[in-house]
Amino acid sequence: MNDATEVLADQVRAAAEDRRALRIVGGDTKSWYGRAPVGKPLNVSRHTGIIDYDPSELVLTARAGTPVLEIEAALAENNQKLGFEPPIFGPASTVGGVIAAGLAGPSRPFAGAVRDHVLGARILNGRGQSLRFGGTVFKNVAGFDAFRLMCGAMGTLGVILDVSIRVMPRPEESISLVFNEDWQASQPRLTRLLGRPLPIDGAFHDGTRLHVRLSGPRAGVLTAAEELGGEHEDPTIWDQLRHMTLPNLRAPGLWRLSIPRTAKLGDIPGEQLIDWAGGQRWLSTTASPSQVTEIAAAVGGHASIFHRSDDDQDVFTRLPKTLFELHKRLKAVFDPAGILNPGRLYQGL
Amino acid sequence: MLDQFDSRIDPTFAPVDRQRLIARLQEALPERGLITKTEGMRVYETDGLAAYRGMPSVVALPETTAQVSAVLRICAEMSTPVVARGAGTGLSGGALPFPGCVLLSMTRFNRILAIDAQARMARVQPGVRNLAISEAVAQFGLFYAPDPSSQIACSIGGNVAENAGGVHCLKYGLTVHNIQRLELVTVDGEVLEIGGDALDTPGYDLLALITGSEGLLGVITEVTVRLLPNPVHTQVLLAAFPDVRQAGDAVARIIAAGIIPAGLEMMDRLAVNAAENHVHAGYPVDVAAILLCEIDGAAGDVEDGLSRVGAICLEAGASEVRQARDEAERRRFWAGRKGAFPAMGRMAPDYYCIDGTIPRRRLAEVLTEITRLSGVYGLPVANVFHAGDGNLHPLILYDAAASGEVENAEALGGAILELCVAMGGTITGEHGVGREKINQMCVQFSTAEIETFEALKASFDPAGLLNPGKAIPTLARCAEYGAMHVHNGQLPFADLERL
Numbered sequence: 001m002n003d004a005t006e007v008l009a010d011q012v013r014a015a016a017e018d019r020r021a022l023r024i025v026g027g028d029t030k031s032w033y034g035r036a037p038v039g040k041p042l043n044v045s046r047h048t049g050i051i052d053y054d055p056s057e058l059v060l061t062a063r064a065g066t067p068v069l070e071i072e073a074a075l076a077e078n079n080q081k082l083g084f085e086p087p088i089f090g091p092a093s094t095v096g097g098v099i100a101a102g103l104a105g106p107s108r109p110f111a112g113a114v115r116d117h118v119l120g121a122r123i124l125n126g127r128g129q130s131l132r133f134g135g136t137v138f139k140n141v142a143g144f145d146a147f148r149l150m151c152g153a154m155g156t157l158g159v160i161l162d163v164s165i166r167v168m169p170r171p172e173e174s175i176s177l178v179f180n181e182d183w184q185a186s187q188p189r190l191t192r193l194l195g196r197p198l199p200i201d202g203a204f205h206d207g208t209r210l211h212v213r214l215s216g217p218r219a220g221v222l223t224a225a226e227e228l229g230g231e232h233e234d235p236t237i238w239d240q241l242r243h244m245t246l247p248n249l250r251a252p253g254l255w256r257l258s259i260p261r262t263a264k265l266g267d268i269p270g271e272q273l274i275d276w277a278g279g280q281r282w283l284s285t286t287a288s289p290s291q292v293t294e295i296a297a298a299v300g301g302h303a304s305i306f307h308r309s310d311d312d313q314d315v316f317t318r319l320p321k322t323l324f325e326l327h328k329r330l331k332a333v334f335d336p337a338g339i340l341n342p343g344r345l346y347q348g349l
Numbered sequence: 350m351l352d353q354f355d356s357r358i359d360p361t362f363a364p365v366d367r368q369r370l371i372a373r374l375q376e377a378l379p380e381r382g383l384i385t386k387t388e389g390m391r392v393y394e395t396d397g398l399a400a401y402r403g404m405p406s407v408v409a410l411p412e413t414t415a416q417v418s419a420v421l422r423i424c425a426e427m428s429t430p431v432v433a434r435g436a437g438t439g440l441s442g443g444a445l446p447f448p449g450c451v452l453l454s455m456t457r458f459n460r461i462l463a464i465d466a467q468a469r470m471a472r473v474q475p476g477v478r479n480l481a482i483s484e485a486v487a488q489f490g491l492f493y494a495p496d497p498s499s500q501i502a503c504s505i506g507g508n509v510a511e512n513a514g515g516v517h518c519l520k521y522g523l524t525v526h527n528i529q530r531l532e533l534v535t536v537d538g539e540v541l542e543i544g545g546d547a548l549d550t551p552g553y554d555l556l557a558l559i560t561g562s563e564g565l566l567g568v569i570t571e572v573t574v575r576l577l578p579n580p581v582h583t584q585v586l587l588a589a590f591p592d593v594r595q596a597g598d599a600v601a602r603i604i605a606a607g608i609i610p611a612g613l614e615m616m617d618r619l620a621v622n623a624a625e626n627h628v629h630a631g632y633p634v635d636v637a638a639i640l641l642c643e644i645d646g647a648a649g650d651v652e653d654g655l656s657r658v659g660a661i662c663l664e665a666g667a668s669e670v671r672q673a674r675d676e677a678e679r680r681r682f683w684a685g686r687k688g689a690f691p692a693m694g695r696m697a698p699d700y701y702c703i704d705g706t707i708p709r710r711r712l713a714e715v716l717t718e719i720t721r722l723s724g725v726y727g728l729p730v731a732n733v734f735h736a737g738d739g740n741l742h743p744l745i746l747y748d749a750a751a752s753g754e755v756e757n758a759e760a761l762g763g764a765i766l767e768l769c770v771a772m773g774g775t776i777t778g779e780h781g782v783g784r785e786k787i788n789q790m791c792v793q794f795s796t797a798e799i800e801t802f803e804a805l806k807a808s809f810d811p812a813g814l815l816n817p818g819k820a821i822p823t824l825a826r827c828a829e830y831g832a833m834h835v836h837n838g839q840l841p842f843a844d845l846e847r848l
Contacts, residue, residue: 055605056605113549116525129797131797131801135706135775137738137774139514139739140706140775141779141782142776142777143782143790144561145525145558145561151554152549172607194578195467195491195578216650217646218649219649223649224647258550301545301546302551316551323552323555330808
């Protein structure tokens, strides 16, 4: 437990005065994600500790530098979990980094995104002011939801100091089923299944087989498993998917495509792992960046280079001009001197 | 009263040549798309917070996104404030006309544009009623989850503007969790697509920022909502308690046991009696509080869940626990809860509904303090709330015809909201800040935080034309409100621990 707010605020104020870029660092497990970090490190990993956790409130508040594994351990003791199943790329990974990266795991289409589970946050803006948005309660509509903006902003809008997360009870039962079929057969199967009130909270296709996870109260899960058929499999495969330790998922150059679940993606060379019941595609390909971007855009989605292979790369799909101008104005609201993780999301932001 | 805007501490705008404004708007709008006569504008004077009234300069009724764009462009050019309005059911005065404004009524945007049952999405215009969406998709076995009590009348555009909740949000989430894409017209008439048909979009999460922004950032002209499959089985349990503290305790224990009910509602003695007299729901009347707990899912799980909930309630001190015997009784149980507000109309000439959220564990403390405040202000308070998520709806009973009672009710409401903040909660759980809670924003947020909100607004609307005087107070207002509090001696609830 350590409160480093003042130290961090002083560093931000000094950097703002000199207009010096700061690279916000938690556990430094995701520096390969996004555009290349620049600037002097601002180390948040010594700002640690679970500040408040009452299982009956379903809320946990922790300082940003708290290792996310420590949080998961505290939750597990009370039979609870993080509903958005963030990928964790190393034991040093911090909760602040998890929120800033905004990455959610296999449960995303069923349990919601990172921002859906965040109830509030205290941040340092680019002037070194400590600001608190949202709160610790689920229903709260006072003020703009600036804390949700922090999710996935890659630290460009503020240094997260602490965050309140809505946590979930662990399911009573969880079963993983596998079906030997190609994606052409799996996609209509999933559409059928997802139109019914079944306790599905994960569905991915590894190239040759469809995996479906059922979780929830016992009776419903057992009944659904019986009805769905398929073969039972070791459910630890979902942890491998979540933390991206399945083959090829940690390779530099990996693409992430986010598209409508029911879309028919055009042909593209290479290998795909299809998660989120079709909505998220992990792609290893020889195709050019513009080909990949276009094929995602053609079905109403977008593509990003998940694992940067060189430091000069743009990684996220470009925004239309009006939206990018709006992004720059929003950045200036929080960070007028442009010192917080500049360029990590887009050049010029 | 707060329906009076104060040029010293609220935004102000130079007077506009009304004839020229009318002439220009007439060009941009279809026939019968502009109301200029006082008689015709009366209906827009107030929203669901009926104590607050104001008159717009004109009322515009556009039918297309292009017309909304044109109206906004004209207003931007003429520096005229604009107040967007959905069904007008909001309870915080969010659609209260600002003096001299163009009131932009979105009621003609009333079409469901597309239903994609396979993708479980519907694309609708903002004036479509909340319940109409669930009705339209019922044929596919789907529903739209957020269900504010006003769902037969309120519109989806207003729901997005307020980030509306409802009885079932503990399990299914708020509006922000159930929408996918918006079409938004900015104050300079530009049309933006926010969000998309995929689960995320590149860049900042603007969809989350716009949801709940109370008409301050833009005008919503289209909404894509997510749909869910109807649950197989739904059952409700009623538990009666001789003491409200026991009921509060039962709520905490149910959640701690890992049960996520579809709905978990509490009503206190006054509310139970009013509802029972009004709806004849079959509630036990000689009790301090009742809990309604609804569980949905597979039949076996519903049965199992409710028997666990029943045991927890008895352990917490419930004097009676019973399940609805059939679907008709289940509906009656809920009819009593949903009818609790109108039932208050029989108890007093007027009632004022408050909306704050607190951490669940402080329920008993807050109820005790509300009872004390009710005594201090001399006005009865009935409590109805979404106990599962700590969202309180104290109903203050008063008589608007009695001298000073309106102001007294307003002051009591303010005191209750500040109590919620002191308890680590918030001044609004689901009704929005609107005009009503503009002063309490100064209690919940610091100067630097309010400056950030103002700057966020300015990044969309630099001249501050969209819904001025709502949701975000000026710093001048906070200075005056803060000074008033200090002059009165001390901050409210000085003996309470601040979080």
